[in-house]
Amino acid sequence: VSAQAADPTLLVRRQAALGGELSPLFYRSPLQVVRGEGPWIHTADGRRYLDAYNNVPVVGHAHPAVVQAISRQAAVLNLNSRYLHPNVVELAERLTASMPDGLDTCVFANSGSEANDLAWRMARVVTGRGGAVVADLSYHGVSEATAAFSTNTYPVEARPAHVAVFEAPRDAGDDGIAAVERVRAARAELQRAGHDLSLLAVDTVFSSAGILTPTDSFMRGLQDEARAVGGLFLADEVQAGFGRGGRNLWRFQDFGLTPDFVTLGKPMGNGHPVAALITRREIAEAFVEVDEYFSTFGGNPVSCVAALTVLDVIEQSDLVARSGEVGALLRAGLESLVPDLPVRGQGLMVGVEMPGAADFAERLREYGVLVGTTGPGGGVLKIRPPLIWTAAEVEQFLIAFQQALR
């Protein structure tokens, strides 16, 4: 791929054609990106940045095996998903085999939003109820239904009465009892509005709430109480999934959960758009008795081979364990650099609560490292690199971090 000269008109043209507010960019002076390579992003001004932010390229930017698999399949055939093709079958088999018993049915979509939206439609049909319970500061998608679940961005005054919110776990004392109390309070709120709990959805890394690390008992309390009152439980693994937590392929497994729905997206195709909902057969069957689902692109042969290759690379390079080890190294390094600041997370999903986090992210960029911000008021640095990071990338990151601190 040849170098691309920086185009000084691009930002103005973008704002004119896409709308500034409608399609925001990272950084006060946005990066004009040219190409990616493993942990690196190259920009048009000839610089390269260590990518400590992007979870979409989970096996690294432009991973050769993924690029080759996509190119090969695209050169052979890509089409509407209503034809019999081995890629879609194999991917569904591998995903369901990686889940706890009972999560045996896979539905493909193109985005995390669609997968969550479908779970919500299924939950309503199966439970005959119309109330949803979600965490504060959560993000679940862009469709009408999932935007209303996205308490991080959706205006409080516009929140529909069928959505009730519980407080995400903010300290280690938030145990199973706290979770049960919060679900009960949220359910009572739904009932006062004439609804009942159909679905409780939770991002298993609480990414937009500031990368929280809940106790196992808190997470099980949420799941068990939702079920005990006749609702269904959704583990949103769109951010957390594919080994980022460094213990299991799916973060919900770390807590010993057995969800009714699991949704996958973002890293699934290493940048190629593909997503999935995994559920139990009886839920899917009850849904198709009264409704239907069809996605033109969802589960097409190219998307599926992208996801299959991502799974292969994660397995062959042992990236789940590596994420755990490298993540521990990263957290230890950060803790020694900023001993007074809370460093949270698990695996390669790390948050640092920091005054002036947005300014610090700008400064880190000057030192060649890309991170994001999240949490209340954007006060948490979000460090979420590709899982191919090694000790070498951690060291470079920490050097830049120390320079930016000074």
Ligand code: PMP
């Ligand atoms: N759920 C979570 C937890 C997410 O982080 C996101 C995306 N940020 C979504 C769902 C929506 O996924 P998509 O943007 O692919 O629709």
